[in-house]
Amino acid sequence: MAGRVRKAVFPVAGLGTRFLPATKVIAKEMLPVVDKPLIQYAVEEAAAAGIEYFIFITGRGKSVLVDHFDHAPELETLLGSRGREEELESLLASMPEPGRVAAVRQQEPLGLGHAVWCARANLGNEPFAVLLPDELLMSDPPCLRQLINVHEKVGGNVVAVTQVPQEQTNRYGILDVESDDGKVAKAKGMVEKPDPASAPSRLANIGRYILDPAVFHHLDKQIKGVGGEIQLTDAIDATTDTIPFHGVRFEGDRFDCGDKVGFLTANIAFALKRPEMADRVREAVGALLA
Numbered sequence: 001m002a003g004r005v006r007k008a009v010f011p012v013a014g015l016g017t018r019f020l021p022a023t024k025v026i027a028k029e030m031l032p033v034v035d036k037p038l039i040q041y042a043v044e045e046a047a048a049a050g051i052e053y054f055i056f057i058t059g060r061g062k063s064v065l066v067d068h069f070d071h072a073p074e075l076e077t078l079l080g081s082r083g084r085e086e087e088l089e090s091l092l093a094s095m096p097e098p099g100r101v102a103a104v105r106q107q108e109p110l111g112l113g114h115a116v117w118c119a120r121a122n123l124g125n126e127p128f129a130v131l132l133p134d135e136l137l138m139s140d141p142p143c144l145r146q147l148i149n150v151h152e153k154v155g156g157n158v159v160a161v162t163q164v165p166q167e168q169t170n171r172y173g174i175l176d177v178e179s180d181d182g183k184v185a186k187a188k189g190m191v192e193k194p195d196p197a198s199a200p201s202r203l204a205n206i207g208r209y210i211l212d213p214a215v216f217h218h219l220d221k222q223i224k225g226v227g228g229e230i231q232l233t234d235a236i237d238a239t240t241d242t243i244p245f246h247g248v249r250f251e252g253d254r255f256d257c258g259d260k261v262g263f264l265t266a267n268i269a270f271a272l273k274r275p276e277m278a279d280r281v282r283e284a285v286g287a288l289l290a
């Protein structure tokens with residue numbers, strides 16, 4: 001029913017003020033969870049879901065994110081000459097094929113909707129994915145794959161959701177639900193960061209989207225929403241008249257790495273999944289808590 005999703009957008013122009021001073025000169029998406037930068041988790045999640053083209057929406061000082069997916073000749077030569085094949089292979093394996101990474105500059109921080117709109121010419125008239133790298137999602141199958149599986153059946157706009165406590169609705173895009181089978185919710189709208197008192201539900205969008213290019217009809221109008229920003233949520237909401245909209249409950253573990261505690265928790269959780277360090281990490285955390 002729905003066309004294949006080949007392209008993904010990674011909005012990475014944000015300044016990361018919540019992690020200062022760490023993010024004074026480095027991009028927040030380069031902060032590592034164990035030994036891999038956040039952006040690489042998002043790109044790997046997309047690649048594992050079958051995405052072929054990776055479009056970064058960058059800003060000033062963010063070129064390093066594009067460099068991260070390019071050759072590092074000195075490093076590769078050094079690792080090769082020292083016989084460190086495993087590290088070399090892992091560096092090379094993380095690089096998309098030539099021509100599959102593109103960067104588009106968002107010249108002004110006008111909001112997530114504006115960031116995605118900046119990629120309109122690269123996206124053309126086909127469904128595409130958006131991944132917010134701050135949200136680190138640990139699951140098998142990867143979150144984006146879970147979305148694509150549903151999108152193949154229902155088409156339109158699809159977002160990953162999770163149920164949040166009522167008092168947290170003002171941190172998320174919240175779905176206005178029409179029907180819900182416990183896994184997939186059909187929605188008639190979405191509201192960006194509603195007050196807990198007026199939130200239409202507790203189903204929050206967690207930063208993974210499959211979008212129909214129809215959202216650009218709204219984004220073209222450059223209408224400002226909550227916080228004076230051009231919101232992606234508003235574009236999806238405005239499109240529900242003509243395009244079906246579904247939320248898919250994410251099955252897996254979610255870490256909000258835009259938050260310091262979420263980021264630290266992600267580091268521990270991912271370290272505990274690594275056989276070569278899990279025991280030592282468990283011991284170290286146990287000793288701290290003792």
Ligand code: G1P
Nearest residue numbers: 112135171172173205206207233
């Ligand atoms: C963005 C979106 C919001 C979504 C959230 C998920 O908000 O606008 O709809 O629920 O990401 O993390 P932000 O956290 O960038 O303000």
